[in-house]
Structure formats: structure tokens, C-alpha cells
Amino acid sequence: LRLIYTTTAVQRKNVGASGPEKYTEAFIKKQIEEFNLGKRHLANMMGEDPETFTQEDIDRAIAYLFPSGLFDGHARPMMKHPREIFPEQRKIQWGEDGRPFHFLFYTGKQSYYSLMHETYEKLLNVEKHQDQLIAQDLPLQKEKRNLAGSRWLTKIELEEMLLEKLSDDDYSRFIQLLQKLTDLPCSDIEEKYIQKFSKELPVQMQKVVIEPLQYDEQGVAFSTGEGRRKTARATAVVYDNGTGKMTVNGKDILHYFPVLQDREQLLFPFQFLGRIGKHDAVCTVSGGGRSAQAGAIRLACAKALRSFVTEKEVEFMRQAGLLTVDPRVKERKKPGQEGARRKFTWKKR
Amino acid sequence: RLMQVRWSRYNPSYLEPEVNKEFYQKPLEELTEEEREQMELKAVRPIKAAPPSLSSSVFSDPMISKFTNMMMRDGNKVLARSLMTQTLEAIKRKQLEKYHKAPETEKETIECNPYVIFHQALKNCQPIIGLSNITKGGKTYQVPVPLKDNRKRFLAMKWLITECRENKHRRTLMPEKLSQELLLAFKNEGPVIKRKHALHKMAEANRAYAHFRW
Numbered sequence: 001l002r003l004i005y006t007t008t009a010v011q012r013k014n015v016g017a018s019g020p021e022k023y024t025e026a027f028i029k030k031q032i033e034e035f036n037l038g039k040r041h042l043a044n045m046m047g048e049d050p051e052t053f054t055q056e057d058i059d060r061a062i063a064y065l066f067p068s069g070l071f072d073g074h075a076r077p078m079m080k081h082p083r084e085i086f087p088e089q090r091k092i093q094w095g096e097d098g099r100p101f102h103f104l105f106y107t108g109k110q111s112y113y114s115l116m117h118e119t120y121e122k123l124l125n126v127e128k129h130q131d132q133l134i135a136q137d138l139p140l141q142k143e144k145r146n147l148a149g150s151r152w153l154t155k156i157e158l159e160e161m162l163l164e165k166l167s168d169d170d171y172s173r174f175i176q177l178l179q180k181l182t183d184l185p186c187s188d189i190e191e192k193y194i195q196k197f198s199k200e201l202p203v204q205m206q207k208v209v210i211e212p213l214q215y216d217e218q219g220v221a222f223s224t225g226e227g228r229r230k231t232a233r234a235t236a237v238v239y240d241n242g243t244g245k246m247t248v249n250g251k252d253i254l255h256y257f258p259v260l261q262d263r264e265q266l267l268f269p270f271q272f273l274g275r276i277g278k279h280d281a282v283c284t285v286s287g288g289g290r291s292a293q294a295g296a297i298r299l300a301c302a303k304a305l306r307s308f309v310t311e312k313e314v315e316f317m318r319q320a321g322l323l324t325v326d327p328r329v330k331e332r333k334k335p336g337q338e339g340a341r342r343k344f345t346w347k348k349r
Numbered sequence: 350r351l352m353q354v355r356w357s358r359y360n361p362s363y364l365e366p367e368v369n370k371e372f373y374q375k376p377l378e379e380l381t382e383e384e385r386e387q388m389e390l391k392a393v394r395p396i397k398a399a400p401p402s403l404s405s406s407v408f409s410d411p412m413i414s415k416f417t418n419m420m421m422r423d424g425n426k427v428l429a430r431s432l433m434t435q436t437l438e439a440i441k442r443k444q445l446e447k448y449h450k451a452p453e454t455e456k457e458t459i460e461c462n463p464y465v466i467f468h469q470a471l472k473n474c475q476p477i478i479g480l481s482n483i484t485k486g487g488k489t490y491q492v493p494v495p496l497k498d499n500r501k502r503f504l505a506m507k508w509l510i511t512e513c514r515e516n517k518h519r520r521t522l523m524p525e526k527l528s529q530e531l532l533l534a535f536k537n538e539g540p541v542i543k544r545k546h547a548l549h550k551m552a553e554a555n556r557a558y559a560h561f562r563w
Contacts (some may be wrong), residue, residue, distance in 0.1 A: 151362075259427055264404045272370060272405045291401050299398075316373045319391050321366025321399030327358040 031082040090163045111162040122190045130186045150198045210306050223307040227299025232288025236300035242280025262294035269302040363397045368405045435524035437463040470534035474505035476545050478552045492561045493552035
């Protein structure tokens with residue numbers, strides 16, 4: 001089997017018309033036949049049924065027969081369907097006499113421009129339909145598409161679809177045109193066309209499991225939470241039926257956080273839910289600085305409070321920004337500069 | 350715009366958090382169309398973490414935090430915050446003195462709430478129109494240009510702070526200077542208001558170049 005493997009990184013760059021066709025159709029067909037044959041041989045070797053041998057089984061079999069200690073997953077031996085390995089390429093765009101097939105070939109970006117023309121045609125169609133409805137005095141349809149649940153294709157996905165390189169400007173112009181099309185009231189006619197270019201967003205936040213309350217010896221309900229901010233790591237245990245006392249690393253918050261801003265941050269989740277005097281908290285924190293530790297404990301308390309509170313209030317907490325981990329960390333210093341952003345003093349000579 | 354110019358640690362799809370408690374307690378019927386769309390969008394998209402200067406308590410005011418950040422030097426937020434609280438305290442004291450000395454008829458007109466005084470003073474200091482340098486035919490002209498809300502607020506705060514830092518006696522402390530300036534601005538007097546009027550006059554004088562604005 002003489003199979004040529006390329007990594008996905010190289011594939012990404014080579015997508016599109018980057019030169020004449022490297023692999024002919026006949027070659028790829030032969031590769032597919034060889035792949036299917038090889039799949040059956042492999043199934044036989046492993047003692048499994050060749051008809052129901054899926055890609056996962058192939059991966060497991062290869063990992064068993066050719067164990068490799070290489071770190072890079074793409075460098076290990078793999079056996080995948082040729083369509084995934086050889087990137088889709090455009091066929092030769094001109095006939096035997098040298099005349100190109102597509103009328104926009106000489107623009108350089110034939111698929112992009114033909115796509116823009118198509119979309120604009122649909123726009124004109126919708127406007128004509130609108131005019132007809134107005135002429136007949138019928139009401140315009142006002143069913144709005146749910147914008148929240150879908151997103152447009154990214155530039156890379158669009159490039160893959162068109163098999164052509166796009167610039168940022170081209171991409172934004174196309175998206176603006178699509179937006180214009182969707183904003184028209186009668187765009188339901190072209191719904192199918194628009195759906196080709198939009199993707200469903202997975203509905204957020206439904207995967208987080210809220211832990212049930214735990215009960216300690218005296219029957220007091222409590223719950224734990226962990227939080228982090230910059231380099232600080234904190235854990236908080238929030239008890240029910242409390243008086244609003246909070247302890248950090250054994251000390252009272254008044255001693256540990258002399259600054260008002262930090263104490264405000266600690267009380268933020270409780271104040272937001274209106275439960276200031278009702279809970280006790282015992283926290284441990286390490287690492288980071290003054291403000292980072294306060295932020296870490298705030299996140300830990302908010303996570304612990306999720307178990308005490310209804311689902312709607314959890315959603316409100318998330319929308320208030322209490323349950324997201326702050327991803328901002330100190331930016332690294334770069335060589336050739338004095339700091340992360342500050343450059344060395346510029347001297348003319 | 351679809352393409353990002355600056356980068357941030359958050360994915361561009363993250364939305365800003367809404368901290369106000371009353372916003373979440375409003376029943377569904379009172380919301381307008383836009384707010385309903387916003388709510389739907391928020392239910393699907395991830396949300397950024399609330400920054401440490403933002404809190405849902407009654408005492409946190411976004412304008413005051415912005416002013417504190419502008420007063421801050423070398424990242425010393427503790428000092429800036431304490432100066433701010435001392436300023437508000439000083440304003441309250443001065444107003445209470447005036448209140449107790451005033452006759453019965455005037456007692457109602459004297460404003461004692463330092464937050465109200467701060468907001469009103471800032472509003473009075475905001476310029477309406479600004480000047481921008483536009484180069485045309487080799488020469489640079491000062492063209493009158495309408496300002497955005499953010500820019501107006503920024504200029505008002507900047508003028509107040511520079512006025513206090515530079516044009517006062519060296520030995521007086523910042524809270525005293527600031528409280529004086531804020532009270533004067535509240536009554537539409539004082540050097541900051543003069544500066545605003547000077548800017549307006551310049552804009553009026555250069556009215557002839559207004560058509561240069563692209």
C-alpha cells in the first residue's frame with residue numbers, strides 16, 4: 001500500500017487553488033478502493049466482522065498494532081478515509097482548447113464573485129416579492145428569524161466551501177450582504193439558501209451539573225465551591241442558617257482584607273441574591289495578590305451558592321458575570337521589548 | 350465590524366455582564382422588543398466575568414469608579430479610592446455647614462447628597478462641541494465637531510483633575526481642592542466651566558471651517 005499522508009495543518013494551508021491538481025480523480029478512486037480493502041483485511045486480522053468495522057475500531061486496531069510513543073498525535077501512524085487525508089481540490093478550470101469553463105474565471109476569484117452574484121439575485125427576488133405584496137395590499141410577513149441560536153460560517157469554513165482563498169474584506173462584504181438579505185421582512189422565501197451559510201450554536205450552559213446540598217453532623221446544610229483568578233486558588237464552604245460571618249484562612253475578613261473593594265467583592269454574590277445575613281462561609285485561599293484572592297473567593301462562593309438557589313437565579317448569576325472564570329492573566333514579556341507592551345526607548349542614532 | 354482590531358483574552362462572542370439587581374426582577378411584560386432580543390441573545394451566548402470594580406451594591410457607581418481610575422497614579426487604587434471618599438465626605442460637610450447656617454426658606458434649595466452634586470457638576474462641565482485637527486491642502490485647521498457621550502464625560506473628568514493638580518496651592522490636599530472645584534462646577538462657576546466656555550467660543554469662532562468635516 002503506497003499511501004501518502006499529510007497532516008491537517010498542511011491541509012489547511014493547501015486548501016483551494018494553490019497550483020495545478022496534485023492528485024487526479026483516478027488516483028483518489030484507487031486510494032479509496034485500497035482503503036476499503038485494507039479495512040476488510042484489518043477486520044479479519046483483529047477477528048471482527050468486516051461489514052460492521054467502524055472508523056473508531058480502525059483507530060483502535062492501528063494503535064494496538066503500531067504502538068507509538070510520539071507526542072504529536074498527527075505524527076503517529078493512522079488509517080483514515082482518503083477524502084479526509086487528501087484535501088478537496090479544484091479540477092482543471094479550462095478545457096482542451098485553453099478556454100475556461102466559468103465565465104468569471106479571469107476575475108481570479110470566480111466562486112466568490114459568482115456567490116455574490118447569486119446572493120444579490122436572491123435579494124432582488126425578495127424585493128420584487130415585497131413589491132408584489134405591497135401592490136396587492138397584503139400584509140408583509142414579519143416572522144423574525146431567531147438570531148440568537150445561529151451564527152454565520154467562519155472565513156475558514158467559507159474558504160473550504162468555495163475551495164478558494166478569500167481576504168478579510170471579501171468575507172466581511174459577503175456577511176454584510178447576507179445580513180441585509182435576512183433583515184428584509186419577506187426573506188422567508190430564501191430561507192433554504194440562507195441556511196446553507198448559517199450554523200446552529202449549541203445551547204449554552206446546559207451541561208453544568210449543580211451538586212445537591214450536603215449535611216454535616218448538626219444537620220446544617222452546606223456546599224463547597226472552588227474558584228480561581230490569575231494565580232490565586234480558593235475553596236469556599238458555605239453553611240446555611242448562619243449569621244453572615246466569613247472566615248478566610250482562619251482569620252476574619254475584616255483582618256484579612258483591609259481594603260473595602262475586596263470585601264465588596266466577597267459580599268457581591270450574597271448581595272446579588274439578597275442573602276447577606278443568612279449564610280456563613282469558611283474559605284481557604286493561596287497564591288496571587290490581594291485583588292486576585294478576593295476574585296477567587298468570590299467565584300468560589302458563587303459556585304457554592306448555586307446549590308442553595310433556584311435554576312432561574314443561577315441563570316441570573318451567570319448573566320451578572322459571577323460564574324465565569326476570569327481568563328485575564330499577566331501577559332508575557334517578549335524579547336526585544338522591555339515589557340509585555342512597552343518597547344525600548346527609541347534612539348535615532 | 351466583523352474582524353477584530355485589538356485582541357482580548359475573551360472570545361469575541363462573549364457579552365458584557367449586567368449587574369443591576371432590579372433588571373432581573375422586572376416581569377416579562379414590561380420589556381421592549383429590543384430588550385427581549387437582548388435577553389434571548391444572553392441566554393445562548395457566554396458572558397464575561399464581572400470586573401473587580403463592578404458590584405451590585407448600592408454604593409458602587411460606574412461614574413465614580415471611572416473618576417477614581419482616572420485619579421489613580423501608578424496603579425495605587427487604594428489611595429485613589431480613599432481620596433475619592435474623603436472628597437465626598439468634604440462635600441457633605443461643607444453642604445451641611447451651609448444648611449445649618451441658612452435661614453428656613455433656603456434650607457430646601459441646598460443639596461446635601463454628594464453623589465447628586467458630583468453627577469450634576471460633571472454634567473455642567475461637559476462640552477457640547479469640540480475641535481479636531483483636520484489637514485486639508487497642506488494646512489491643519491481646527492474644525493468644530495460634535496462629540497460623543499463618552500468623549501464628553503472623559504473631557505469633563507480630565508479637566509477637573511488637571512485643574513486640581515496644577516492650578517492650586519501646593520500644600521492643599523486633593524480632597525479639599527476637588528470638593529471646592531465640584532461645588533463651584535455644581536453652581537456653574539469656577540475655572541473648569543470657564544474652560545468649557547472658552548472651548549465653545551473657539552468652536553463658534555472657527556464656524557467657517559465646519560464644512561471641512563469630511
